Amino acid sequence: MQYIGRRKPMQYIGITAAFAIASSAVFAADIKGKEAVIQSPGGKYTTALEEAYIKPFEAETGAKIRLVEAGADESVAAVSAQVKAGKVEWDGMSSVDAPYMPKFIKDGVIQKIDVSKIPGLEKLPKAVRSDYGVPVLNSVVTVSYRDADNVVPLKSVKDFFDPNIKGPRAVSSLAGEAQFVCALALLSDGVSVNELTKGIDVNRCLKVVDPIKDQITAYWANGSQMAQLMIDNSVDYCLCWDGRVIQAALANPQWKIQYNGGIQFPGYLTYTTGTKNADVLDAFAVYMLDPKRQAEFTKLVGYSSPNPESVAYLPDNLKPFISVTPEAQAVLTTLPDALFEIMSRQQVELGKAWQAYVGQ
Structure with a gap:
């Protein structure tokens, strides 16, 4: 995702702001009194959604956004069941990671968005755009270390997979994270992205991990554990998500992030097939793409927002951790849709193999 963290000329910003205000006014007239129900994973993400987007959106438009907290697996089952039964209760999901998108699209669980109704999408890099979702954050799986x-x-x-670099390490024990662990392990072992799209070799992946297994002293099972391991200095190195590194570093400044060799992909606001409140979701999406609001969201949740202009509104202490800066983009790997499809097909296989390996 090639984001550029520079301000546009003042005249351009003025035009954009005026257009956004005009669009908001039109939406406010159209959706006042309506409500959309959106799934959220909970925790800091839900708090950030409420504070950065939902509360001001409701105050400005008179519409309502009601969040339902549910984890990834629960959400997949719930939305699939709702669509199959023809009784849509959740109009959308607030953050569907790109690897899940191919299956949702194939199964008809999410519907196409009308890009003509969401000004702001055209500013985003083509790599993050989708006909089936509005990018809301840029997720990165990479490594961090204690300074x-x-x-x-x-x-x-x-370097994380180099056994000659000694120190306690942390990785995930979750089946769903195996696809990311293996992708990073194989890329580090010289496998190209193109080769990965032909299939993820789980045996080779485990051979890459094996030389450092005795240095893996902690396995995290959720984001809070991941961050706490760093905050407490329980390990020296972590293979983890960038948002949790930021969270840890704000509490413990010893922690640094290394984007070189990391993998990135967007998370999307998706529309459930059959929703009757797409107009509310469209208005909310426009609101979420505003760079100032995205900067506020990043401050609260830690993850980078996709709008290139949002970086200009962040404090200097956060900018070294933000994945959409030119410096980070130069060394990160963007995963293609073809690899997401492979991950989707192999997810169960990879998960079982990884958990069996972790349990040995």
Whole structure:
């Protein structure tokens, strides 16, 4: 995702702002009194949605956004059942990671968006755009390290898998994270992205991990655990999500992020097939694409927002951690849709193999 963290000329910003205000006014007239129900994963993400987007959106438009908290697996089952029964209760999902999109599209669980009704999408890099969702954040799986005496700084993700770099490490124990662990392990071992799209070799993946297995001293099972391991300095290195690194670093400034060799993909606001409130979702999507609001969201949740202009509104202490800066984009790998499809097909296989390996 090639984001550019520079301000546009003042005249252009003025035109954009005026257009956004005009659009908001039209939407407010059309959707006042209506309500859309959206799934949210809970925790800091839900809080950030409410504070950065939902409360001001409701105040400005008179429409309502009601959040239903549910985890990824629960959401997949619930939305699929609702569509199959023809009784849509959740109009959308607030953050569907790109690897899940091919299956949702294939199963008819999410419907196409009308891009003509969502000004702001055209500013985003083509790599993050989708006919089936509005990008709301840029997710990265990469490595972090503790900046301390006797801890070797990681110069790339490849260093995490180097057994000669000693130190306690943390990775996920979750079946759903196996696809990311293996993708990073194989890329670090010289496998190209194109080769990965032909299939993820789980045996080779485990052979890459095996030399450092004795240095993996902690396995995280959720985002809170991931962050806490870093905050408490329980490990020196973590293979983890960038948002949790930011969360940890704000509490414990020793922690640094290394984007070199990391993988990135967008998370989307999706519309459930059969929703009767697409107009409310359209208006909310326009609201969410505003760069100032996205900067507020990033401050609260930690993850980078997709609008390139949002970086200009962030404090300097956050900018080194943001994945949409030119510096980060130069060293990150964007995963193609073909690889997401492979991940979707192999997810169960990879998950079972990874959990069996972790349990040995």
